[in-house]
Amino acid sequence: MDTRNIYKIIDANVNRLKEGLRVIEDVYRFYWTDVSFFRKIRQVRHNVSSIVEKTWNYNFLISSRNIREDDGRKRDILEMKRKDIREILYANFQRAKESLRVLEEFAKLKNTQQSYSFKKLRFILYELEKKAFEKK
Numbered sequence: 001m002d003t004r005n006i007y008k009i010i011d012a013n014v015n016r017l018k019e020g021l022r023v024i025e026d027v028y029r030f031y032w033t034d035v036s037f038f039r040k041i042r043q044v045r046h047n048v049s050s051i052v053e054k055t056w057n058y059n060f061l062i063s064s065r066n067i068r069e070d071d072g073r074k075r076d077i078l079e080m081k082r083k084d085i086r087e088i089l090y091a092n093f094q095r096a097k098e099s100l101r102v103l104e105e106f107a108k109l110k111n112t113q114q115s116y117s118f119k120k121l122r123f124i125l126y127e128l129e130k131k132a133f134e135k136k
Contacts, residue, residue: 001109007056007064010106014052014061017099020092021045024132027089040128044121048100051121055107055114086133093129097122 021041028038052058082088100122107115 003060004064006106006109007060008066010056010103011061011064012070013099013102013106014048017048017096017103018045020095020099021048023092024089024096027085031085037128037132044124044128047117047121051107051114051117052103055111089132093125093132097125097129100125 021044025038025041025045028034028041052061082091100118104115104118104122107118
């Protein structure tokens with residue numbers, strides 16, 4: 001098993017997840033000024049950090065990055081357009097949920113309890129997404 005490539009997958013998804021959550025947070029914090037919802041999303045992001053720290057060595061994650069050769073850094077034209085705040089939220093909820101699923105799967109290689117923790121966060125995010133789109 002090539003652990004370096006596994007760490008690349010994990011690192012990319014941790015970054016994608018936290019970035020997506022941060023966008024959602026900022027929409028609720030600064031655009032809609034919904035402190036309660038902002039705090040719920042922030043708590044999910046903090047929980048992610050805690051689970052990641054318990055599951056994988058951060059130095060291995062960082063050292064596995066190969067940004068120059070990462071095809072993901074090229075912009076997809078579809079990502080360059082958003083018509084409104086709802087579309088931004090939708091895209092970032094999708095990004096975060098997908099990343100949680102990847103982390104859940106790869107955590108199974110290391111620690112099944114941590115895998116379950118990612119699964120719980122994924123379902124919390126499903127519920128928060130539902131509430132977000134019911135409100136706005």
